[in-house]
Amino acid sequence: MPRKLTFPTSSSSLSLASSSGGTPITPTFSTTPSSLSFSTLPSSTNSPFPRLDLPASLSDPSLPFPRLIVFDLDYTLWPFWVDTHVTPPLKINPTHTGATDRTGEEFAFYDEVPEILAVLPYLNSPNKIKLGVASRTSAPSLARELLKGIHIPPTASFADEDGNNNNNHITSKKSSSSATKKKVAIDVFDGGLEIYPGSKIKHFEALQKRTGIRFEDMLFFDDEARNRETERLGLTMKLVMDGVTWEEVGKGVELWRSRRHGG
Template identity: 45%
Template sequence: MGKSEQTFPKIVVFDLDYTLWPCWCDTHISPPISRSNTENAIVDRYGSEMAFYKDVPEIIAHLKQNGIKVAAASRTCAPDVAKKMLSLLHIGDKRASDYFDILEIYPGSKITHFTFIHKQTGIEYPDMLFFDDETRNKEVEHRLGVKFMFVTEGVTWNLFHRAIEDWREHKQQRTSTS
């Protein structure tokens, strides 16, 4: 294996809605919310349950076990609901929110989210990998150099592995041109 095949992003950033879970927390969830008694899920005021996509907890745990930082970058209009969901959902026996190093959850441009992630971590943009379900957010790749991975049905292991390979190619291209 060459050096580029062995490298990993220093931080993996996830959008939340339709990336980590199958809803928009600002329109599909009606507070107050609580943890489900039977599943690793949240329940809203009407009894609707919502949970992570199947592979998400394992992927996030894998990142942390391998020393890779994890962040959220979401432009939701309901940041308190999103943060509460992350504190109620679990990964293993810990709250999901405990796995995130940075939470940039508020309305606005993903460029702003990534500017703050960079300032807080000192991690350069080419060392970041970003999963999001909205193609408009690919602007972080064009404008900043963050590798963007388009999500169509939640983050899965297959998508994750493909994203790591794409990130390696992206990083190698950026390194060889600078």
């Protein structure tokens, strides 16, 4: 049965699954924009972002990583169906963390997604991981508008106190303007955006042609089991039930490694 988006009458932030392995909790969408909160818990000493509490599978850049990580949008990066729950026009909020539609409802990413999109590309430094989108929504222009309006935090926010990570893969805040500025969410997906109705086989064939990356080097996060059909191309799909979190990303990377590298 399709899940329904519910808006509680009282303001509360989105519930999160613990990135350190807690039991996932079904997110509920708030009537007020959720604030970004970044963990300061210690991670592995091998992590390129020591101030983040990353899952163990993501903390060692010497381990293999996918070259392209692709995300679905609805109920994967954000907790709603953009083509049925959002009533245009959209008004981006002043903090660029979400938007309000014509009915006054507010829409944003799942809480951990901005942090994930900011940091994930650099976990395999110096080999940047490309990010992409594969969505079958029937409202592609509305989805793109929301992606253009939301900003994600600068990667330098997650470096150590000197503005550098342990492995010197991120330059200082003073010398790297790109690392210290917020980015428009749509610009993070340098692997490409395939947003239109139809089988996601077509989406991935387009992503492969654009990037030249082998399907075997791709990891895909989606909330619908029917999209496992994409695995016949050779990629790995991780099914997520309550949105993308660090815990889910870690499990996805572990799954990809087990299939591609036997570990």
